[in-house]
Amino acid sequence: NAGVMQNPRHLVRRRGQEARLRCSPMKGHSHVYWYRQLPEEGLKFMVYLQKENIIDESGMPKERFSAEFPKEGPSILRIQQVVRGDSAAYFCASSLLGGSGTDTQYFGPGTRLTVL
Amino acid sequence: GENVEQHPSTLSVQEGDSAVIKCTYSDSASNYFPWYKQELGKRPQLIIDIRSNVGEKKDQRIAVTLNKTAKHFSLHITETQPEDSAVYFCAATTSGTYKYIFGTGTRLKVLA
Numbered sequence: 001n002a003g004v005m006q007n008p009r010h011l012v013r014r015r016g017q018e019a020r021l022r023c024s025p026m027k028g029h030s031h032v033y034w035y036r037q038l039p040e041e042g043l044k045f046m047v048y049l050q051k052e053n054i055i056d057e058s059g060m061p062k063e064r065f066s067a068e069f070p071k072e073g074p075s076i077l078r079i080q081q082v083v084r085g086d087s088a089a090y091f092c093a094s095s096l097l098g099g100s101g102t103d104t105q106y107f108g109p110g111t112r113l114t115v116l
Numbered sequence: 117g118e119n120v121e122q123h124p125s126t127l128s129v130q131e132g133d134s135a136v137i138k139c140t141y142s143d144s145a146s147n148y149f150p151w152y153k154q155e156l157g158k159r160p161q162l163i164i165d166i167r168s169n170v171g172e173k174k175d176q177r178i179a180v181t182l183n184k185t186a187k188h189f190s191l192h193i194t195e196t197q198p199e200d201s202a203v204y205f206c207a208a209t210t211s212g213t214y215k216y217i218f219g220t221g222t223r224l225k226v227l228a
Contacts, residue, residue, distance in 0.1 A: 004159075031214075033214065033215070033216075035216075035218075040221075041220060041221070042122075042205055042218035042219055042220045042221050043160070043205065043216070043218045044218070045214075045215035045216065045217070048214040048215065055214060056213075056214050056215065058215075059215065091159065091160070104150065104162060104165065105150075105216060106162065107152070107159045107160045107161070108159060109158065109159045110159060
């Protein structure tokens, strides 16, 4: 019974490159959430997706960031033209029922992005 | 906007003592309050949660209390052990929304 999977676990990019972060939710979960964690800080909500739909992207910067959760395959968080300020741990979480109730979110191991 | 404040930011206790971490939320419609434990470099792991129709919940050495009137909730760890050392995050969310609003974390050190 695999939990939430994320890859890569560590990603190093130079300024201006693109970063692609992948998240596979727990088996049976169709709701995915992305959070960002800066060093020594809490987690900040970025985006909530269901299969093929972005439900809430209010926490995601409007420029350079995008997210998708296709019908087949993992959810992808994409950061274009990365800058040093994008360096952080990016966590994905999944839940069974979604935001209609107060559903427990289970977190993946995170991707630690370092921008040189 | 919604906000969750968490105190203290660091907490050191002797092994065997109790630890208490407190959180205050701003949105009176919040109705679900999970607590996560995060060890260094690892994922946040759910350790206990409470819903707004309950005032207290206990699971072995861990308990959470909720005061809806005052809009605060607390995590209590009794008989602390070195393996309890980690960063603990509280969160609040509201039915019909999707995002957890996290506190800023408490770094707990249990001294042997």
